[in-house]
Amino acid sequence: MQLAFGHRPVYDGLECRMRKGEIHLLLGGSGTGKSTLLRMIGGLQRPDSGIVRVAGHDLAGLRERDLGEIRKGIGMLFQNGALLDSMTVLENVGLPLREHTKQSRVEIEERVSSVLSAVGLDDVQSLLPRELSGGMLRRVAFARAIVMEPEILLCDEPFSGLDPLNVTRIEDLLVRLNKELGLTVVVTSHHMASSLRMADQMILMRDRICVSGTPEELAGGDDEGVIEFLGEDGRSFLARLHEIRDHGNVGDGSSAGDLR
């Protein structure tokens, strides 16, 4: 893909593949186009040239109304939540269900309660977004992104502003959804430890292209950009990743079926 904002090139020959049912971690410095890549996968941003193929469809060539059908299978967590500020938490999280399903009001309320409980929020249904803390707001936005049980989940900085307990909670939830429901996840994050623990694939954005591979492959490789970005600590962390995964609690906890 090629993409430029004005005279500033963002991607110049970027080529990147993400496999279904895996968790992909997008890494890179500020301004390398991580969030823009998420927006492209969601069809919100079109490349200047090239192809963005999602589930067999080239999004770059589709009209807005056709993109809508594809987006029903994609959930997206925006960096600032993007909750509708005139609606309550219940209305926000229940909005996709109200728009695209024939569920009754009671069924929608039950589903919303269930998803909010999964992200550690109870008794917030009647609150407006402005009455929530930053961490609560992100978890409500996360609940809205998964309420339709999408096949693809795009998360822009899902751990930002969360306390360690809730980082673990969201991390567990992502892994459970991935393992049990086959959810494909694409995450941008600066929360390296959590992100690397759960990632199947790492994609490092740099110099308007990307380098991808499993965490182990990237840690063991000799790409100078990767070495520079991860630093000594990062490479050491990756070297011990198997050990951390084996003894960590990622993926433990209740079943993803609880959400259904």
Add this chain to the structure above:
Amino acid sequence: MIDWIRSLGASATSSVEGLGQLAVFGGELTTSLVKPPSRFGFFLRALYDAGVLSVALIALSGFTVGMVLGLQLYTTLSRFGAEEGLGAVVGLSLVRELGPVVCGLLVTGRAGSAVTAEVGSMKATEQLDGLRMMAINPIHFVAMPRALALAVAMPLLNALFIVFAIAGAFVIGVSNQGLDGGVYIAGLESAVRFADDVGQSLLKSLVFGMLLGLVATYKGYSCSPNAAGVARATTSTVVTASVAILLSDYIITALWGV
């Protein structure tokens, strides 16, 4: 010289492109009017914001405009011994021109700018993109109810403005200047014809409301997604809608026949 020509060309291209985008947006806005679901709840909320919350401003402005009109016209007419014509002149000038135009400009400043600021800030905070990602068309969900509310509110507010302005002129002409109240009302009744004058007034205010709805939602929808972009879009709405109202006022008046 080449640079000047280049910048002129770029400016012309950009203007044509902007007009094209406005036309496409207007087309989508129009088709979304008949698409289910009706968004009636959002429409009522927008009607409350644009209409009910503008009532005090419109009533007060109408009354003061009527008072000024009554005072000016009474003084001028009395020079020619024609003060009995106050009701007729006030009625015709308010119903045909001043009512729809002044009300249109007031609603532009009060409600049109608010709609642009609201839609623009929704864009800046990615709420519109959030809707797209939920497969919900933001034009149908956000812009259509607000544009429709402005188009519906404008004729109602125009009627309110005219009633209060006529009352303001009555207070000055009758209570202050000593004109007979019956003469004022009789002059008003005989001069203002429903089909011609009131019809023209309602048509104008409906067109002004539609133009304002289109401009206000488009400017918010297409603004740069940051605080400065929202501020520019809000100012642009007031300027563009005001010019559109004044131009269309002339066109409708000329086509209708004075």
